[in-house]
Amino acid sequence: MIRLYDYALSGNCFKVRLLLSWLDLEYETRLVDFYPGFEHRSDTFRKINPLGQLPVIEIDGQLIRDAQAILIYLATTRDPLGQWCPMDRIGPIYQWLAFADSITGTISAARLHDAMFFRLDVDKARAGGVQLLRILDDHLWFAEWAGQDWIIAGEHPTIADIACFPYVALAEEGGIDLAPYAAIQRWTDRFMRLPGFAPMAGMMPLPLPKEART
Amino acid sequence: MSTYIVALDREVLPEGLVRGRMDTAELVIWRGASGSVHVWEDRCPHRSSRLSAGRNMGAYLEDPYHGWRFAEDGTVIHVPAEGGKGHPEISAHVLASAVTGGFVWASAGVLETGDFAGPPLRPLHFGVSANRVAAELDPTKTRITPWGAAACMVYGIDPDAMAAHRMLTALRRRLEAAG
Numbered sequence: 001m002i003r004l005y006d007y008a009l010s011g012n013c014f015k016v017r018l019l020l021s022w023l024d025l026e027y028e029t030r031l032v033d034f035y036p037g038f039e040h041r042s043d044t045f046r047k048i049n050p051l052g053q054l055p056v057i058e059i060d061g062q063l064i065r066d067a068q069a070i071l072i073y074l075a076t077t078r079d080p081l082g083q084w085c086p087m088d089r090i091g092p093i094y095q096w097l098a099f100a101d102s103i104t105g106t107i108s109a110a111r112l113h114d115a116m117f118f119r120l121d122v123d124k125a126r127a128g129g130v131q132l133l134r135i136l137d138d139h140l141w142f143a144e145w146a147g148q149d150w151i152i153a154g155e156h157p158t159i160a161d162i163a164c165f166p167y168v169a170l171a172e173e174g175g176i177d178l179a180p181y182a183a184i185q186r187w188t189d190r191f192m193r194l195p196g197f198a199p200m201a202g203m204m205p206l207p208l209p210k211e212a213r214t
Numbered sequence: 215m216s217t218y219i220v221a222l223d224r225e226v227l228p229e230g231l232v233r234g235r236m237d238t239a240e241l242v243i244w245r246g247a248s249g250s251v252h253v254w255e256d257r258c259p260h261r262s263s264r265l266s267a268g269r270n271m272g273a274y275l276e277d278p279y280h281g282w283r284f285a286e287d288g289t290v291i292h293v294p295a296e297g298g299k300g301h302p303e304i305s306a307h308v309l310a311s312a313v314t315g316g317f318v319w320a321s322a323g324v325l326e327t328g329d330f331a332g333p334p335l336r337p338l339h340f341g342v343s344a345n346r347v348a349a350e351l352d353p354t355k356t357r358i359t360p361w362g363a364a365a366c367m368v369y370g371i372d373p374d375a376m377a378a379h380r381m382l383t384a385l386r387r388r389l390e391a392a393g
């Protein structure tokens with residue numbers, strides 16, 4: 001049985017839940033009270049992850065921490081079709097997973113400051129976030145121009161999209177205006193319309209009416 | 215009252231809602247089932263919530279907060295709290311708009327689109343005022359829309375799209391670094 005150490009309002013946990021559900025994997029959840037309980041900083045939890053971070057997954061007799069690492073592990077061991085992590089595009093995939101990590105350090109940090117009152121340099125976090133949004137918006141704009149819908153060229157979305165999606169979609173909770181990034185908004189619209197997508201709190205994907213679905 | 219470009223025509227997708235700005239006004243831009251593009255202030259006449267957080271249902275735009283529905287002409291056609299009654303006397307804040315040359319134009323006053331057409335560049339958001347950017351660019355190839363007092367969106371036409379895009383990106387870096 002797969003076990004996920006999880007927190008509902010964490011975008012990094014959300015990524016893992018999304019992929020687990022898209023891969024149709026059964027798992028049990030162990031909820032960790034990140035805020036306001038700060039349980040992830042407790043001694044008990046530090047035995048599971050010395051970094052005191054979520055998510056962590058228990059799978060195949062091992063503990064794997066770090067959202068991006070978990071995405072790679074699941075996509076390479078549990079996706080027989082290899083759609084979520086196509087090996088012929090592994091370079092760009094790793095590149096965008098690292099990019100997602102920078103998103104956590106900036107856009108997500110700004111959200112922690114605003115929504116959960118964490119103390120940090122929020123102006124710096126927002127400025128860093130804007131630089132990343134510009135890079136992603138550029139990338140997606142030119143991808144669309146070339147007829148592509150996703151971060152990595154190809155028909156099917158990949159773990160690169162999953163990794164980048166949550167904190168970008170939640171950016172406004174950290175006081176970052178998404179209005180300048182029209183290509184990002186079209187991409188988040190497409191992403192939220194994928195079959196089986198279920199939002200986390202703070203995202204506003206209103207389901208399309210049946211008659212408008214293609 | 216100036217007329218500004220507020221979006222690229224081909225980026226206003228059916229079923230989508232595009233957010234934009236023009237001077238101090240926040241905008242929601244959408245394409246209705248009729249195929250026409252509408253430019254409204256992004257503010258619900260009910261309780262001022264952001265219409266761009268709603269959904270484009272083709273025949274109407276729906277505000278998620280209390281479910282008011284707005285027809286393509288902006289009028290309220292459905293209020294759930296009143297059993298789905300319409301209110302033709304209430305309307306979204308509709309701006310004058312038109313589509314020409316691949317661009318969506320809008321004005322809070324009289325619309326004057328002029329002739330500006332060509333292969334559109336990637337629109338670029340600058341974190342400096344429209345005036346500062348305008349001083350650096352060729353007005354025959356660019357149109358600048360103020361986004362509040364300290365930012366703007368630059369729309370351009372150029373057959374050599376990549377070279378022009380690189381030039382604009384470099385200009386943005388220089389102007390923003392100068393503060």
Ligand code: FES
Binds near residue numbers: 277282
């Ligand atoms: S604020 Fe728009 S429906 Fe109430």
